[in-house]
Amino acid sequence: MDCLFCRIIAGEIPSKKIYEDEDVYAFYDIDPKAPTHFLVIPKKHITGPDAITEENCAVVGKIYAVIAKLAKELGLDHGYRVVSNCGEDGGQTVGHLHFHVLAGRLLSWPPG
Ligand code: AMP
Ligand code: ZN
Numbered sequence: 080m081d082c083l084f085c086r087i088i089a090g091e092i093p094s095k096k097i098y099e100d101e102d103v104y105a106f107y108d109i110d111p112k113a114p115t116h117f118l119v120i121p122k123k124h125i126t127g128p129d130a131i132t133e134e135n136c137a138v139v140g141k142i143y144a145v146i147a148k149l150a151k152e153l154g155l156d157h158g159y160r161v162v163s164n165c166g167e168d169g170g171q172t173v174g175h176l177h178f179h180v181l182a183g184r185l186l187s188w189p190p191g
Contacts, residue, residue, distance in 0.1 A: 084175035114183025125176040128165040
């Protein structure tokens with residue numbers, strides 16, 4: 080298993096876990112880009128946004144529900160941003176689908 084996030088899910092690499100259920104895992108980003116920055120990922124290995132299909136897309140809805148729940152629990156009342164980078168131009172560096180949740184400061188738009 081050479082996928083970093085699969086190894087985090089398996090507990091082989093430590094992470095600051097926020098949430099886990101049978102399909103979804105959430106943990107703080109190791110290099111935060113905002114005062115609150117965590118990642119929400121499917122436990123099943125999906126290589127990225129461009130590998131989402133009709134067959135595997137149910138977990139994406141579940142991930143957004145988890146994000147809304149965690150945002151309430153963490154008190155992100157001023158709002159937050161959900162980002163999923165795809166491919167080289169999108170800035171994706173880890174080949175396991177993940178949703179960044181950024182909060183705690185005013186986020187610029189459009190992103191750089
Ligand atoms: P991306 O660049 O969109 O593919 O996002 C990958 C994210 O994973 C980056 O924000 C990294 O800081 C984060 N990251 C890399 N390694 C770890 C790790 N061991 N624990 C937590 N976050 C990590
Ligand atoms: Zn993986």
